[in-house]
Amino acid sequence: DTGVSQNPRHKITKRGQNVTFRCDPISEHNRLYWYRQTLGQGPEFLTYFQNEAQLEKSRLLSDRFSAERPKGSFSTLEIQRTEQGDSAMYLCASSSPGGPWSSYNEQFFGPGTRLTVL
Amino acid sequence: QQPVQSPQAVILREGEDAVINCSSSKALYSVHWYRQKHGEAPVFLMILLKGGEQKGHDKISASFNEKKQQSSLYLTASQLSYSGTYFCGTGSPGTSYGKLTFGQGTILTVHP
Numbered sequence: 001d002t003g004v005s006q007n008p009r010h011k012i013t014k015r016g017q018n019v020t021f022r023c024d025p026i027s028e029h030n031r032l033y034w035y036r037q038t039l040g041q042g043p044e045f046l047t048y049f050q051n052e053a054q055l056e057k058s059r060l061l062s063d064r065f066s067a068e069r070p071k072g073s074f075s076t077l078e079i080q081r082t083e084q085g086d087s088a089m090y091l092c093a094s095s096s097p098g099g100p101w102s103s104y105n106e107q108f109f110g111p112g113t114r115l116t117v118l
Numbered sequence: 119q120q121p122v123q124s125p126q127a128v129i130l131r132e133g134e135d136a137v138i139n140c141s142s143s144k145a146l147y148s149v150h151w152y153r154q155k156h157g158e159a160p161v162f163l164m165i166l167l168k169g170g171e172q173k174g175h176d177k178i179s180a181s182f183n184e185k186k187q188q189s190s191l192y193l194t195a196s197q198l199s200y201s202g203t204y205f206c207g208t209g210s211p212g213t214s215y216g217k218l219t220f221g222q223g224t225i226l227t228v229h230p
Contacts, residue, residue, distance in 0.1 A: 033216065042120065042207070045217055048216060056217060091160075095216060106150070106162035107150070107216070107218070109152075109159035109160045109161070112159060
């Protein structure tokens with residue numbers, strides 16, 4: 001296992017369509033995060049899982065967005081009825097559970113899924 | 119509110135030094151620094167915690183002034199590989215551990 005993987009890497013869709021992205025974290029990591037990044041900006045937090053529990057959701061995550069991590073391993077992020085404003089890079093990150101620094105462990109980012117909504 | 123980074127961009131020649139600043143209007147318990155190259159994922163550089171503890175790479179240093187809610191990243195004897203966009207991510211009391219709010223980034227360009 002060499003890192004966090006995300007699929008697909010690129011997605012082009014028409015406005016109004018639904019899309020789903022997948023994130024596979026580093027295998028022993030129990031924390032998983034989703035971020036959105038637009039051009040020239042830093043990543044914006046969307047949601048966070050510890051194992052299979054979704055512990056926090058950003059107000060940015062409207063009702064059209066849903067994320068799951070059913071078995072505490074991979075996660076999916078679904079966007080329903082996509083809008084042009086959803087066009088962005090969607091980044092997934094994971095972090096490990098252990099050690100005295102566990103609450104502050106570094107987050108390892110995946111390569112991202114670039115979404116373009118036409 | 120997201121932290122504010124300064125400068126927005128800096129251009130260096132190899133061997134020169136640079137300082138990137140990150141300032142927050144909120145109380146902080148942690149500051150994380152990442153570097154992102156064009157088209158790639160952010161890569162972890164450093165974590166600084168309230169109380170003075172740090173974790174990161176040997177060749178990169180940083181400071182965290184808790185009272186001023188500011189952090190600075192020090193890049194010395196820059197190399198071409200240092201080029202990229204640097205982001206600070208901050209953690210604040212009252213938010214989930216690990217939830218980071220990122221600044222807008224500082225673009226660093228190192229020329230030969």
